[in-house]
Amino acid sequence: MSKEGLIVEDLSISFVQRQLEVVTGVSLRIGRGEALGLVGESGSGKSLTARAILGLLPRGAVASGRIMFDGSSLLDLAAREMQKLRGARVAMIFQDPMSSLNPVLRVGTAIAQVIQSHERVGAGEAHRRAVALMDRVGIRDAQERSHAYPHQFSGGMRQRIMIAMALAANPSLLLADEPTTALDVVVQAGILRLLTDLRHEKGMGLLLVSHDLAVVGRVSDRVAVMYAGQIVEEGPTSEVLFRPHMPYTVGLIASVRRDRAAARLSSISGSPPAPGSTSAGCRFAPRCPLAIDACRRNAIPAVPIGPGHWARCIRTEDAQALTAADFAAARVPGGERANV
Amino acid sequence: MTNPSLDSLPRRWSLFRGVQIRLGSHNYSFAVGIVGFSLIVLAAIFAPLLTPYDPVALDFASALQPPSWAHPFGTDNLGRDVLTRVLYAARIDLQIGAIGVAFPFVIGAVIGLFAGYFGGWADALIGRLIDIVIAFPFLVLVIAIVAMLGPGLVNLYIAVTLVSWVLYARILRGETLALKRREYVMAATSLGFPHLKIMFRHILPNAIAPAIVFAMSDYALDVQLGATLSFFGLGVQPPTPEWGLMIAEARNFMLTEPWVILFPGLAIVVLSLCVSLIGDGLADRARGLHV
Amino acid sequence: MIRYVAGRLAQFVPVLFGISLIVFLLVRLIPGDPAIAVLGSRATPELIARMRDQLGLDLPLWQQYLHFLNNAAHGRFGISFFYQTEVWGIVVARLPVTLLLMAYAIVLSIVIATPFALLSAIRRDRLSDHLVRIGFTAALGMPVFWCGIILALLFGAKLHLLPISGAGNGGVDTLVHLLLPSLTIAIAISPILVRTLRSSLIEVLVSDFVTTGRAMGLRERFLLVNYILRNSLRPVVTVISINVGYLVGGTVIAEQIFSLAGVGSLLIGSITTRDYAIIQLSTLFFAAIVVLVNLVADLLYMALDPRVALDS
Secondary structure, eight states: OOOOSEEEEEEEEEETTTTEEEEEEEEEEEOTTOEEEEEOOTTSSHHHHHHHHTTOOOTTEEEEEEEEETTEESTTOOHHHHHHHBTTTEEEEOSOHHHHSOTTSOHHHHHHHHHHHHSOOOHHHHHHHHHHHHHHTTOTTHHHHTTSOGGGSOHHHHHHHHHHHHHTTOOSEEEEESTTTTSOHHHHHHHHHHHHHHHHHHTOEEEEEESOHHHHHHHOSEEEEEETTEEEEEEEHHHHHHSOOSHHHHHHHHHHSOBTTTTBOOOOSSOOOOTTOOOSSOTTGGGOTTOOHHHHHSOOOOEEEETTEEESOSOHHHHTTOOHHHHHHOOOTTSOOOOO | OOOHHHHTOOGGGGGSOOOOOEETTEEOHHHHHHHHHHHHHHHHHTHHHHOOSOSSOOOGGGTTOOSOSSSTTOBOTTSOBHHHHHHHHHHHHHHHHHHHHHHHHHHHHHHHHHHHHHOHHHHHHHHHHHHHHHHSOHHHHHHHHHHHHOSSHHHHHHHHHHHHHHHHHHHHHHHHHHHHTSHHHHHHHHTTOOHHHIIIIIIHHHHHHHHHHHHHHHHHHHHHHHHHHHHTTSSSOTTSOOHHHHHHHTGGGTTTOTHHHHHHHHHHHHHHHHHHHHHHHHHHHHHHHOO | OHHHHHHHHHHHHHHHHHHHHHHHHHHTTSSSOHHHHHHGGGOOHHHHHHHHHHHTTTSOHHHHHHHHHHHHHTTOOOBOTTTOSBHHHHHHHHHHHHHHHHHHHHHHHHHHHHHHHHHHHHTTTSHHHHHHHHHHHHHHTSOHHHHHHHHIIIIIIITOOSOOSSOTTSTHHHHHHTHHHHHHHHHHHHHHHHHHHHHHHHHHHTSHHHHHHHHTTOOHHHIIIIIIIHHHSHHHHHHHHHTHHHHHHHHHHHHHHTTOOSHHHHHHHHHHTTOHHHHHHHHHHHHHHHHHHHHHHHHHHHHHOHHHHHHO
16 A cells, blocks of 8 residues: 555544544545545534644644554654644645734745745745745736735635645645635635646645535545544545435535425534534434434444445445435434524 | 723723632632732731830831841831831831722712713813823822922822822723613613612612722732832831831841841732732623623 | 824824823912922022912913913923023933833833743743743732832842943943843833733734644744734733833832933932922923823834734
């Protein structure tokens, strides 16, 4: 097995003080140049998973398991080594470009500083390359605009600037945490196109975290679906999106498609379990129309479905036949809870 | 989470915020502060019982003795026991803090309350007056007034009152302006409640909290001010014991007998610390109560 | 931008008038006949008459004020009894020392506060954080004059390391002479700075853009200076501006203790001599300094935050 790329094995993330486990046993693989979409609703742990890779977890959160990149273990990397890795081999972009860019720094300088942090170049040369990068990511009049401050750009432009910063040191893997969530649909398309172009140009790997199936579908080669801190289905994009085998995935996709007859957005009734409150069995069982006793009792194994495609469910054959109506009707134990 | 009323607090407010003595999830600042303060007050009240010496009696034979069992804080150049003087001086300094806060508090709070409530040109005028007085450095203005009136404790009180009332007026005015628009006040007004009742029953209890918290830091600052002015000969006059005055009197031989300036100074530090802990504790609770 | 500055300067004027009014009223506080009270033992009938004339005491109050303003506009603020010359010259001559001392104290307090605030913020809620906070809170309770004489005692008298009086002969010598007095003042205001800077740092350390900076693998020095400090220092400007009155108070005390020829020691000295003209003008100057520092701080704040400057 090639050691290249990202290998995450059995990653668990807990908040130590509150003794809450928010991510359980997550395993991912991203080969060189591959794009993996990580999809899930808010609170599923997808952002934390991405952050754990670069050691950017919030205060009080601890990760365990194995994270390997190009053969080196990332979880016990020394600070100095981590600084060298970040940006230069693995880079990350974030959701809200307004708050994610330093407000007192001119954008050209910000990008140049990233270059200077990883290579021995002078400020002038770094700035020149920064301008070139800005141009590459689609910012017009890059030379002039490089002297402007973040608040002088629109949301989409700021995201492009952040992409320029992330690419400044030529990483081979880019982690994108909800990069288009704060942007409107038209701008979104532009950013996604840019990411795809850059990927192919540089042979760069991509981990795209999003709650938006459409976004993930457009860019990724493979998709992993997360629910309540676990990966519940994974496979090639077309497989997962058109032939989902885990009830949650089915419900997710169904809720995206408008129900033509009812002219209403359908959704899965109930809400995800609070972190730390889960039992050994399937975490989706309370909301699943197919749930049986066996689902609630034991830990559910990863059931293979096709080449590179598996689902964490013991009733995959029946899952495909589910419709949106089945989810709306599923009863939640302990009474109905408001849909979030 | 911004609290508009806490943000409108006057300048010196920012001096005292933030030390908290925590054990587990409880904030013990308030408790420690109150206990410390109470001990000081009790020590001051019961000074005659705690020490056999006379704070003003001269005894040249025992002059400038270092700390010992007989004289835990040593003696000064006139043979007076330093511990005794520190305890008796506490009476004066505690009083300076109390009066230095009480008068401005009451006067300022009332003026601020009325100004904020009734609005109009009187309020605008008072607002301007507050802005102007605040432009003066506190110490400078107090010194200038004392210079005109003459040194002495009473004049010190007059000066402090003349200057400090604006700080309380500012708080109350701001709070009143904000609270005036609350529903329960408008309800009371529309029900025809008399103005005074609304002001004192509905507005004042809520508006007063930040003023009380501020009063704690003001207390400590007034004690320091009293000590400073006495140090420069403008406040308490000898032979009355007062911490600042004691330090001034001991200045000439502080090289060789440092304990005479050390202990009075420490007394000021300890009192200030206790009071600011009380303030911090109150601020914590005020933050919780203020919606 | 220019409009904003002009607007602020325009606000300055009515406040200045208000200050002059208060300062004018100051002398009228004197119980009894101000003329006699001011002259004290020097009182003779002609001096009293001249004093009454100078103070314009026979005129209605508002006329006296106009008189006062008119004189002020011509730089005539009265004659000092002690120095027997126009007070304007005396006070202005002493201004540089006071201003230098204040500036020095501000710089020193920032230099002292920053590393401790950083330590406190980074090791939040650990032992070092608590020690720093308690230590500085204790420092807050130390009266300025006490700190001053103890520093003078320790470094001047006992260890003979630093001079404890006078302002030296200019250049480095002056800086050395002003070190202890500035340190005294700095000890008084750095607790406030540490507190503010610590909060500000804590906020900035977990902000999104710092996380981005880390994610990009920025070198420590870029992160610390450009991302963390440059964004945390803005509230410090505000806090210093708010507490400048306290700073001035400390300066007056330090000048007196370290025998510096500034406006503060002038003020204190003229109290025993009842030199009302000096007291009046010194007070006016100090108030004006406060207002000016507030103005400068506002502008500085704007300069530090590109978002504000360009909006107006």
